[in-house]
Amino acid sequence: MRIYDLDQLTFFMASIMNKFSDFKGVNLEIVEVIAAISVNYLDNCYENNEFNQSRNVQNYLEKMPANLTLFAYKLLGRYYQALFDKNTTELTNIRQVFIDCGYQTFIQLLPK
Template identity: 25%
Template sequence: MGLTQKEFIHGVVTTSFYSKVERGMNKISAVDFLKILMLNNVDEEEIMNRIFSEGEQVKSEPDLKVQLLAAFNEKDKEKVARLNEQIQDSNMDDNIKTSVLLIDSVVNNKIGSLSQMEKNKIKRKFYEVENWAENVSTLQLFSNSMLIFDFDELEYYMRQILKTDIKNKPISTQRIIASICMNYFYNCYKNKQSDSAVYGFRIIDSLASIPDFGIYKIVANYYKALFSGDKKSADEIISFLNKYGAKVVANTLPKCHI
């Protein structure tokens, strides 16, 4: 349209925010999006038709992600690698592609082959997004990339998440945050930093009080028992998980040998 970004947005959002929308780093609300179209006399119906037309081309993307999750849980290395190739060739968000690349690297033991430059590129994404801890894409990316961070960095990012209004986030976002905590607890165990697990415990306590998060709270209690040396409680939780259909979860937990 021959307009600058400032002229195009008419003050509906800030120029810096909109600049990141254009680069795929921020998401704009439907209300603001339609308001900008209206102020620029753009045919909303034409834009919507274009969006839905493009959506037809990528309608299989959610299915790819479901398949990837199943392959990851089954540790099916070949399938993960194959799905990674398909997703890299799709129109998915760049953060999702990076997350999937990391999943493939973890499952196929290729994390060590990532160059420092590649690791730094991933880490930079958290500085490029305003309020990364409020952004679903960067939260998901963090969950999948925690293995490339030093422990001090992990602790710093956990403190940032803790400062957000966790309980009032969408359930899907809270689930991602809960998964981050599960990965963080394991890192605390691996790095012998049990005292730092308190940030994860506080986040888990901040989740909405709904049954969906029951398994996360059970696992958090397991790590509390593990870090305090309470072998009896730890064994009881493992037994409970095995008895009630959560053997996959129980098998991923480090065992208490005290």
């Protein structure tokens, strides 16, 4: 059972994206939490078969700083967008990156 339904999560996600529209001067730890929330939101969109806001959130992840701390989150954003777009080539490529980096167990948790 989820605490919030997708409509509520969409409102919260929009609020976060509005408040943190520019990451200049934002502590990296806060950006990392926002990235985790964003990926969780994309997972909720997938589970609810609701992709209307997914592109906005994925684009938001892409705008985050190019920092190694955020790499996995940004890659997961791309993974979910490929999932929504039914881009099997991109999905396979991203899955392979995680496998090559030793995250075989983690990959099993992702939707296919």
